[in-house]
Each structure stands twice: as structure tokens, then as C-alpha cells.
Amino acid sequence: MTSALVEMKNIHKWFGKVHALMGVDFSVNPSEIVGLVGDNGAGKSTLIKILTGVLSKNEGEIYFNGNKIKFSSPREARDNGIETIYQEQALADDLSVTRNLFMGKELQKSIGPIKLLDHKKMKKESENILSGLGLSISSMDQETRFCSGGERQGIAIARAMYFKAKLVILDEPTRALGVAGVRRVLELVKELKSRGIASIFITHNLHHVYPVADRFVILVRGKKVGDSLKKDTSVDKLTELMIKR
Ligand SMILES: Nc1ncnc2c1ncn2[C@@H]1O[C@H](COP(=O)(O)OP(=O)(O)O)[C@@H](O)[C@H]1O
Ligand SMILES: [Mg+2]
Structure with missing residues (x-):
């Protein structure tokens, strides 16, 4: 072992x-x-x-x-x-910071029997995670192709942290x-x-x-x-x- x-x-x-x-x-x-x-x-x-x-x-x-x-x-x-x-x-360059952070693991909310993507929560969480890492990206709605190389690395690392x-x-x-x-x-x-x-x-x-x-x-x-x-x-x-x- x-x-x-x-x-x-x-x-x-x-x-x-x-x-x-x-x-x-x-x-x-x-x-x-x-x-x-x-x-x-x-x-x-x-x-x-x-x-x-x-x-x-x-x-x-x-x-x-x-x-x-x-x-x-x-x-x-x-x-x-x-x-x-x-x-x-x-x-994914043409998707927002938030969408990239949660890609493949999107947060959902239930309204009765229906499950919907919880965009508001994902956006809020993205802001929290990135600011917690000292990354000041102007908007979570920004497409990642407008992020710098360092910011892009940061978003990917933040994703790794969030999903442990x-x-x-x-x-x-x-x-x-x-x-x-x-x-x-x-x-x-x-x-x-x-x-x-x-x-x-x-x-x-x-x-x-x-x-x-x-x-x-x-x-x-x-x-x-x-x-x-x-x-x-x-x-x-x-x-x-x-x-x-
Ligand atoms: N898909 C592939 N097909 C053929 N040869 C490859 C392929 N990927 C890597 N190689 C060869 O394997 C060797 C190691 O490549 P790579 O692992 O990319 O090196 P490094 O990441 O250290 O620069 C190189 O000789 C490279 O040309
Ligand atoms: Mg290489």
C-alpha cells in the first residue's frame, strides 16, 4: 500500500x-x-x-x-x-465567466417538480469565489475571451477549488x-x-x-x-x- x-x-x-x-x-x-x-x-x-x-x-x-x-x-x-x-x-471562450466556472456542474433550483438552472446563484457564487481569490474580473457575464491569460488560469483554478x-x-x-x-x-x-x-x-x-x-x-x-x-x-x-x- x-x-x-x-x-x-x-x-x-x-x-x-x-x-x-x-x-x-x-x-x-x-x-x-x-x-x-x-x-x-x-x-x-x-x-x-x-x-x-x-x-x-x-x-x-x-x-x-x-x-x-x-x-x-x-x-x-x-x-x-x-x-x-x-x-x-x-x-470555452464565448461563454461567460460564470458559465465557465460551473461548466458541467451547473447549479439548479427546483420550482415544484421542475428543475431549472439557478443563474442568479451561480453568478453570486462566482463573484464570491473569484473575489475570495483576489481576482477582480469586472463582470461575471463577461465572455472569457476578454479575460487575460492570468484571469483565465484563475477561473479554471477557482473551478477546481469550488468543486474540491x-x-x-x-x-x-x-x-x-x-x-x-x-x-x-x-x-x-x-x-x-x-x-x-x-x-x-x-x-x-x-x-x-x-x-x-x-x-x-x-x-x-x-x-x-x-x-x-x-x-x-x-x-x-x-x-x-x-x-x-
Ligand atoms: N499525438 C502524438 N502523436 C505522435 N507523437 C506525439 C504525440 N504527442 C506527442 N508526441 C511526441 O512525443 C514526444 C513527447 O511529446 P510531449 O509529451 O508533448 O512533450 P512535452 O510536453 O514535454 O513538450 C515528442 O517527441 C512528441 O513529438
Ligand atoms: Mg507539453
């Missing part, structure tokens, strides 16, 4: 002749912030897509909360408490953000941790994740070359591992 929240063992993935993951072991403990770091093409996204049921693995085992699992869709992973946030795909995800996966959350946006995302990740939610912060930029992560896992061309607690490593040591041939 294991106390890890996520335990991936000996994961192999082939894309045709490309051996994208070569026996990777990867774990996340409850409330832990894990930085999953590596150059473009290292296999980071592939690894989390296997965890969240977007892709299937060729070999290996996955445990979530101590149970052997194989999610067959991202929807199933989400229903089990894993929220994944992609820079582009996290939100156990794990939030952020794939390159800071790629398109400026300095202030990056800082905002780091604060939100810390907020997740303070609420007992673990996160996997994926980036090719070690400097973006270093301030916030508890542990760092380094992938180089499909292999794990490092797995260190912050107290046992440094930016220099991690960089050395990333560029090692």
Missing part, C-alpha cells in the same frame, strides 16, 4: 516508432506541489495525458488514492477529482503570461496547497516553477533523470540535469 495520491509506475508510451516515455515512475503526494520540468518534447504532456485518460499507455500501472485506475476520458478523471488546466483549452478537486494539473500555465501573470498563477497554486489540493505544475521554464514547488521531477527525452525535494536541490543542480546528454 502507498500513501501517495498519484503513483505512476514504469510508464511506457510509443507513438509509432517514437518511444516517448521509457519506463517513467512518477508520484504526487496529497497537498504536494510537484514541478514537472523538461525541454519541449521531453514527454511531460504525454505523461499527464496518460494519467487523465486522454491517451492510453503501452505499459505500466497507475494508482490514484491507492486504487489501481485507468481513466478512459478526461471527464472520468475530472469526476474523480483531477482537474486539468491547459493554457488554451481550459475555457484532489489534484490540479497545470500544463505550461505560464507560457503566455507576463511577469505579473506568472506571479498570480504561483499565488493561486499556493492557495490550492493551503486548501489541501495537490498540483502538478508543468513547465519547460524551471525558473517559473522553482519558487513554488515542493519537489521537482525532470524528464529528458522520455526518461526521468531527476526527482528531488526542494531542500535537496537547487536551480543549478536541476538545470545541470535538464541539459545533461
Whole structure:
């Protein structure tokens, strides 16, 4: 038995002749912030897509909360408490902030035997959640395409918090953000941790994740070359591992 929240063992993935993951072991403990770091093409996204049921693995085992699992869709992973946030795909652009926050889990009200969407309550809740996170979005009715990159990340993270995800996966959350946006995302990740939610912060930029992560896992061309607690490593040591041939 294991106390890890996520335990991936000996994961192999082939894309045709490309051996994208070569026996990777990867774990996340409850409330832990894990930085999953590596150059473009290292296999980071592939690894989390296997965890969240977007892709299937060729070999290996996955445990979530101590149970052997194989999610067959991202929807199933989400229903089990894993929220994944992609820079582009996290939100439906033409829907309002409120609709995005409650997507797939809309609040309802009953009028006699009839169930209706409770728009008023959802709007009120959205305002509360976002202001509680220090995100000042002018209107909950605003379409999310008019939100900044940082705000969009914030809305997706707020959704994870509201629905009490156990794990939030952020794939390159800071790629398109400026300095202030990056800082905002780091604060939100810390907020997740303070609420007992673990996160996997994926980036090719070690400097973006270093301030916030508890542990760092380094992938180089499909292999794990490092797995260190912050107290046992440094930016220099991690960089050395990333560029090692
Ligand atoms: N759907 C796919 N079909 C074929 N090859 C893929 C696919 N997804 C990823 N790859 C390949 O797998 C390797 C790892 O990619 P990826 O996991 O996206 O890396 P990272 O997220 O670390 O940048 C790369 O060589 C990439 O070209
Ligand atoms: Mg990627």
C-alpha cells in the first residue's frame, strides 16, 4: 500500500516508432506541489495525458488514492477529482465567466417538480469565489475571451477549488503570461496547497516553477533523470540535469 495520491509506475508510451516515455515512475503526494520540468518534447504532456485518460499507455500501472485506475476520458478523471488546466483549452471562450466556472456542474433550483438552472446563484457564487481569490474580473457575464491569460488560469483554478478537486494539473500555465501573470498563477497554486489540493505544475521554464514547488521531477527525452525535494536541490543542480546528454 502507498500513501501517495498519484503513483505512476514504469510508464511506457510509443507513438509509432517514437518511444516517448521509457519506463517513467512518477508520484504526487496529497497537498504536494510537484514541478514537472523538461525541454519541449521531453514527454511531460504525454505523461499527464496518460494519467487523465486522454491517451492510453503501452505499459505500466497507475494508482490514484491507492486504487489501481485507468481513466478512459478526461471527464472520468475530472469526476474523480483531477482537474486539468491547459493554457488554451481550459475555457470555452464565448461563454461567460460564470458559465465557465460551473461548466458541467451547473447549479439548479427546483420550482415544484421542475428543475431549472439557478443563474442568479451561480453568478453570486462566482463573484464570491473569484473575489475570495483576489481576482477582480469586472463582470461575471463577461465572455472569457476578454479575460487575460492570468484571469483565465484563475477561473479554471477557482473551478477546481469550488468543486474540491484532489489534484490540479497545470500544463505550461505560464507560457503566455507576463511577469505579473506568472506571479498570480504561483499565488493561486499556493492557495490550492493551503486548501489541501495537490498540483502538478508543468513547465519547460524551471525558473517559473522553482519558487513554488515542493519537489521537482525532470524528464529528458522520455526518461526521468531527476526527482528531488526542494531542500535537496537547487536551480543549478536541476538545470545541470535538464541539459545533461
Ligand atoms: N499525438 C502524438 N502523436 C505522435 N507523437 C506525439 C504525440 N504527442 C506527442 N508526441 C511526441 O512525443 C514526444 C513527447 O511529446 P510531449 O509529451 O508533448 O512533450 P512535452 O510536453 O514535454 O513538450 C515528442 O517527441 C512528441 O513529438
Ligand atoms: Mg507539453
